[in-house]
Amino acid sequence: MNMAQYQTLLYYCYSPIENAEQFAADHLEFCRSLGLFGRIIVADEGLNGTVSGTPEACKAYMEAVYADGRFNHTEFKIDDVEEPSFIKMHCRYKPEIVHSGLRDPKIINPNERTGVHLEPTEFMEMKDRDDVVILDVRSNYEHSVGRFKNAVTLDIENFREFPEKIKELEQYKDKKILTYCTGGIKCEKASALLLKEGFEDVYQLHGGIIKYGKEAGGKDFEGQCYVFDNRVTVDVNAVNPSVISTCKNCGTTTSKMINCANPDCNEHFTQCDACGWEMDGCCSDTCKEHPRKREYDGTGYYVKVPQPVNVEKISKRKHKNFPPKENVEA
Known part of the structure; x- marks a missing residue:
């Protein structure tokens, strides 16, 4: 069997980083030295990244992350890909590794208390019980293209809106809440917040949808999984796949x-x-008819270039038709 030409790594790790801004600058240079492409967020609370490169470069990167000592509990989700999933390498410092607005570790600290982590086979065994509610903590544009069968979805444009939705979930307080997201990172804070707000039986899918697809065949995940790289969406269900999303313009079923x-x-x-x-x-x-409309090549993917500040754009993004985008997720 031929070895894959490239790989893509999806990962996160909640672990305190001193002088995180300098760490981000140094980490960027290290990634470039390996010939990696991708996006990494560094915060005082840890790392969140998706990187892509040759198998040798990816192996060297994973070994270096583990060798650091602070990130020994990092779990890498590895995909074989035909070409790198990015064309540039970014590593930036931000206040959080996933934007939630819950920065104070005295309020929410994933290293101290989160929902019970369920391995994919455990999640699959529990998800259809009568005393269970499956909760998708992702944004609208993510769960519109794929979600677990019978999952409760939230009308949110960005994960930072999740805390505002807690009251809507109070009807499920007597149930076991099984949270899930793409790779697990959002569930760390979502499940912790649910516990803080008085939900007693809270769980999370360890490794998220991506790991569930790899280890449990993706059974009962309907549609595709949105990912934060050039691939846009990936297949995860090899057992009973389906397409649930429809064309915005004509209503035809399409993924x-x-x-x-x-x-x-x-x-x-x-x-x-x-x-x-x-x-x-x-x-x-x-x-x-927009004067700066980009040339469409059939893919619908565009390389980001610096744009002047547009007040009208910022205003529109406050409405549902213009959701703010999150840069990276694990």
């Missing part, structure tokens, strides 16, 4: 998710190939 070709919109949405070419990769006729 293809793109970004609007209008850079001032850049909305994540599902669009079939026929409408993609007819709409020139745009979500609406208004966006199609």
